[in-house]
Amino acid sequence: MKICVLVKEVPDAAVEKRINPSTGRMDRSGEKNLNPYDTHAIEAAMQLREGGAVAVEEIVAVTMGPESAVRALHKAVSLGADRSVHLCDELLAGSDVAATGYALAKAIESESPDLVLLGQQSDDGECYTIGAVVADHLRMPSLTQVIKLDVIDSEPSAPGLPGLRCERQAEYGYDTVQVQLPAVISVGDAINEPRYPSLKNIMGAKKKPLDTRTASEVGIDSGFVGPDGSRVHCGEFHAPPAKPSGQIIEDEDTAETVARIVAWLDERKLI
Amino acid sequence: MADVLVYVLHYEGAFNKNSLGAVSEGAARAADVGGACDAVVVGGEDLTDELCGTLGAYGARKVFRANGPEGLAQPVVDVMAKVIADHGHSYAIFGGGLLGFEIGAGLAARCRAGVTMEVTSVRADGDELVAERPILGDSQISVSRYRGGLGIIIGRINAFELRESGSAAAAVEDVEVAFSPWSTRATMVTRGEQRGADVDIEGADILVAGGRGLGNADGFQLMEQLAGAFGANTAVAATRAVVDAGWYPYAAQIGQTGKTVAPKLYLAAGISGAIQHKVGMQSSENIVAINKDANAPIFEFSDLGIVGDLNKIVPKLTDAIRARKGS
Ligand SMILES: Cc1cc2nc3c(=O)[nH]c(=O)nc-3n(C[C@H](O)[C@H](O)[C@H](O)COP(=O)(O)OP(=O)(O)OC[C@H]3O[C@@H](n4cnc5c(N)ncnc54)[C@H](O)[C@@H]3O)c2cc1C
Ligand SMILES: Nc1ncnc2c1ncn2[C@@H]1O[C@H](COP(=O)(O)O)[C@@H](O)[C@H]1O
Numbered sequence: 193m194k195i196c197v198l199v200k201e202v203p204d205a206a207v208e209k210r211i212n213p214s215t216g217r218m219d220r221s222g223e224k225n226l227n228p229y230d231t232h233a234i235e236a237a238m239q240l241r242e243g244g245a246v247a248v249e250e251i252v253a254v255t256m257g258p259e260s261a262v263r264a265l266h267k268a269v270s271l272g273a274d275r276s277v278h279l280c281d282e283l284l285a286g287s288d289v290a291a292t293g294y295a296l297a298k299a300i301e302s303e304s305p306d307l308v309l310l311g312q313q314s315d316d317g318e319c320y321t322i323g324a325v326v327a328d329h330l331r332m333p334s335l336t337q338v339i340k341l342d343v344i345d346s347e348p349s350a351p352g353l354p355g356l357r358c359e360r361q362a363e364y365g366y367d368t369v370q371v372q373l374p375a376v377i378s379v380g381d382a383i384n385e386p387r388y389p390s391l392k393n394i395m396g397a398k399k400k401p402l403d404t405r406t407a408s409e410v411g412i413d414s415g416f417v418g419p420d421g422s423r424v425h426c427g428e429f430h431a432p433p434a435k436p437s438g439q440i441i442e443d444e445d446t447a448e449t450v451a452r453i454v455a456w457l458d459e460r461k462l463i
Numbered sequence: 464m465a466d467v468l469v470y471v472l473h474y475e476g477a478f479n480k481n482s483l484g485a486v487s488e489g490a491a492r493a494a495d496v497g498g499a500c501d502a503v504v505v506g507g508e509d510l511t512d513e514l515c516g517t518l519g520a521y522g523a524r525k526v527f528r529a530n531g532p533e534g535l536a537q538p539v540v541d542v543m544a545k546v547i548a549d550h551g552h553s554y555a556i557f558g559g560g561l562l563g564f565e566i567g568a569g570l571a572a573r574c575r576a577g578v579t580m581e582v583t584s585v586r587a588d589g590d591e592l593v594a595e596r597p598i599l600g601d602s603q604i605s606v607s608r609y610r611g612g613l614g615i616i617i618g619r620i621n622a623f624e625l626r627e628s629g630s631a632a633a634a635v636e637d638v639e640v641a642f643s644p645w646s647t648r649a650t651m652v653t654r655g656e657q658r659g660a661d662v663d664i665e666g667a668d669i670l671v672a673g674g675r676g677l678g679n680a681d682g683f684q685l686m687e688q689l690a691g692a693f694g695a696n697t698a699v700a701a702t703r704a705v706v707d708a709g710w711y712p713y714a715a716q717i718g719q720t721g722k723t724v725a726p727k728l729y730l731a732a733g734i735s736g737a738i739q740h741k742v743g744m745q746s747s748e749n750i751v752a753i754n755k756d757a758n759a760p761i762f763e764f765s766d767l768g769i770v771g772d773l774n775k776i777v778p779k780l781t782d783a784i785r786a787r788k789g790s
Contacts, residue, residue, distance in 0.1 A: 211598075211605075288577060289580075290571040316599075321564055321565075323568075324536065324564070324566075325569070325572040327537075328540065329572050331643070333646070334565070334649075335649065336561065339707050361703065361706070361707065362534065362562065362655075362720060363560050364655035366656040366657075366658055367656070370649070370650050370652050380707065382708055416575070422577065423576055423577030423609060423610050423613075424609055424610065424614070425610060426579075426596075426605045428605070428606035429604065431602070431604070432597060432602075438762070438765045438768055440767075441767070441769045441771075442757075442771070443770060443772070451783070453783075454783050
């Protein structure tokens with residue numbers, strides 16, 4: 193089985209994210225990192241490989257992003273991916289969610305994976321939706337927010353490929369859904385505890401194969417990507433109505449802190 | 464003129480409240496742009512003419528009903544894509560929730576549509592609809608404008624108010640859809656499993672909520688003791704992170720895929736304040752948060768924030784409240 197894992201480079205959690213008023217896009221100048229949610233997807237791929245229920249021949253990390261995004265790929269490889277694919281093209285900058293999902297689907301298509309894994313959300317875009325967009329383009333079944341993934345026997349209609357039994361929390365409680373491969377699964381952050389990369393793997397990451405692809409190389413129709421190919425335009429950024437900020441207590445002397453909390457609650461007749 | 468199509472989720476013969484809010488919103492906004500709002504339902508026998516007709520009360524003109532599996536997104540994408548191809552709706556609106564995100568995104572791919580998620584407000588501008596979405600941890604609002612074709616709006620949970628506007632029953636039309644091969648490759652095994660005890664957090668005046676900062680399942684004892692100190696009408700609540708980890712029952716979860724609560728006091732310990740949690744508790748009258756990270760998002764919407772270690776503060780607070788109550 194071959195697994196593609198989608199990974200994204202995002203501003204580091206410590207960087208205050210903001211919109212660059214002149215471009216109307218995310219300001220990407222600060223420190224960057226691999227989207228933390230994607231480490232769970234890589235870990236899920238590794239656990240499938242190590243679980244032994246199915247032979248995983250290859251784990252390929254795939255990203256779409258500017259040149260700097262290779263660092264996210266290196267990190268993904270240090271966490272276990274065997275090689276990576278970088279879809280990098282000026283034409284793709286400014287793509288909306290639907291266009292990004294389409295472009296990623298084209299890049300994945302040329303890899304023909306049996307399973308596509310991705311994170312539940314990107315730390316910057318927070319759209320929760322790339323997986324479902326990619327799946328429809330790839331004509332694969334898809335689920336998001338999966339927190340448990342078990343390999344099950346193949347369906348008679350698709351001999352050879354195993355199925356997956358997936359659990360997730362939905363509107364009315366926990367759902368268990370059976371999915372036939374090939375499929376696109378986005379994993380929730382409760383699915384596993386990602387491992388730390390070993391020093392050896394960090395050092396070796398840059399030596400693993402990395403293919404850089406342009407939009408035309410993977411067959412992307414330029415009319416469907418970039419600002420002109422996007423069907424929604426986001427802008428007119430403004431601050432939400434200001435809300436009076438609350439009171440903050442820094443806990444130094446806990447007895448005093450607690451006395452202040454109790455007084456605050458007392459004042460509001462909450463005790 | 465622009466018509467709006469809304470997906471309405473149901474479970475065990477009842478419609479989802481957020482979906483009904485989306486119908487209300489769809490009907491009001493469609494009226495603003497001189498159109499009408501229709502609904503789509505997908506399921507089995509429990510989708511009776513009578514039940515479907517009740518969507519008229521929220522402003523639906525017509526209900527398109529398809530027979531298909533419940534609780535899965537892709538079959539609904541097939542149905543909506545067909546209804547839109549046949550009837551030419553300009554916008555599709557979803558209430559929040561997991562399926563709304565999945566269906567809206569799948570439909571965006573299928574119809575090459577623009578999509579905006581986490582929408583908190585929709586308004587008409589001329590004969591078009593414009594959607595507003597908070598971004599970057601709710602620090603900014605972004606405005607989405609659609610460029611022709613279908614525009615998809617996925618609401619944030621509880622964003623669309625439920626309004627009974629119409630009165631007549633909506634007309635029901637059955638649609639026959641050949642599902643895409645990939646839509647039939649996911650099947651529901653069990654749906655709506657309730658994990659853990661059945662606790663009531665919606666009736667409580669005071670909620671003490673615990674998150675991943677409690678460290679492990681045993682950490683909830685601290686919260687139970689604190690709840691005990693507050694006394695009657697107090698319950699313990701939780702975040703999804705700890706429910707998924709099996710530390711606390713699902714019935715105690717607040718947020719997007721949990722309960723929406725508005726107690727007199729909501730006191731959080733070890734909770735970061737993710738948007739999906741916030742949407743379930745932001746209407747609480749008084750919000751108090753204990754978190755060791757001064758930059759935790761929860762402090763942005765707390766009335767009283769305490770920056771410190773919950774392991775030091777919560778036990779002492781429990782004692783102090785007990786003492787105060789005893790006096
Ligand atoms: C589609 C979707 C639906 C979701 N639905 C829900 C939902 O219904 N409800 C929900 O809650 N979440 C939901 N989530 C998950 C949500 O995004 C967050 O991941 C979750 O709320 C985080 O839970 P948490 O605050 O317990 O954990 P974390 O985000 O890990 O926060 C733990 C906090 O504890 C603090 N802490 C650690 N140790 C201490 C200490 N000793 N003293 C004090 N503070 C400490 C840390 O500083 C941190 O801020 C959903 C997500 C998605 C994508
Ligand atoms: N540009 C990208 N390149 C690769 N993967 C991406 C990209 N954007 C989003 N993803 C994947 O999609 C997931 C969900 O992202 P989002 O829908 O933006 O919240 C992320 O966790 C990534 O796995």
